[in-house]
Amino acid sequence: MTEAARPTVFLDRDGVINVDTGYPHRPEELALTPTAAPAIARLNRAGCLVIVVTNQSGVARGMFDLAAVDRFHAAIQERLAEHAARIDAFYVAPYHPAGTVARFAIEHPDRKPGPGMILSAMADWPVDPNRAILFGDKGSDLEAAVRAGIPAWLLSSDTCDLDAAVSVWLERLAGAAVPDNTR
Ligand SMILES: [Mg+2]
Numbered sequence: 001m002t003e004a005a006r007p008t009v010f011l012d013r014d015g016v017i018n019v020d021t022g023y024p025h026r027p028e029e030l031a032l033t034p035t036a037a038p039a040i041a042r043l044n045r046a047g048c049l050v051i052v053v054t055n056q057s058g059v060a061r062g063m064f065d066l067a068a069v070d071r072f073h074a075a076i077q078e079r080l081a082e083h084a085a086r087i088d089a090f091y092v093a094p095y096h097p098a099g100t101v102a103r104f105a106i107e108h109p110d111r112k113p114g115p116g117m118i119l120s121a122m123a124d125w126p127v128d129p130n131r132a133i134l135f136g137d138k139g140s141d142l143e144a145a146v147r148a149g150i151p152a153w154l155l156s157s158d159t160c161d162l163d164a165a166v167s168v169w170l171e172r173l174a175g176a177a178v179p180d181n182t183r
Helices: 036-045 066-081 116-124 139-148 162-175
Strands: 006-011 049-055 089-093 127-136 152-154
Touching: 006 116, 006 162, 036 049, 036 066, 036 162, 049 116, 049 127, 066 089, 089 116, 116 127, 116 139, 127 139, 127 162, 139 152
Parallel strands: 006 049, 006 127, 049 089, 127 152
Antiparallel strands: none
């Protein structure tokens, strides 16, 4: 029997989970946005899948490698664990057509605004597309979501208040639940 489809939140990384300091990739550069940890903990408690979809063109540009991206993601998980929060999966697009590392210097559907990472996650995880959303801070995030057939929410880059946005979305989700007519 397959696992029941779950509500799912796709998160952009830089500017949403961590402060976008410009190609951040060293664990010592990691600074979470003010409410990322409580927001993700709230989603975990609500039974949502939490999946990161992040463009990392710094890999194509030769600034750092995929192992560095993995180390940065491990640091994010460690920091979140201090707040009982956890990300279920990270999807990374290391591509950029103007890159210098040949195997990543290409156009690729995974690179947002392409929908590739979201569609891969939908194939890999029991995502309920009718209870899914993407939170991002750029137009390319929103476009990727639309092209994958899910709604998106643009966070203000001033406040980056992920928890406020997540709380509203969860309330709407609960309000939209099908009423129990069986009694
Ligand atoms: Mg971003």
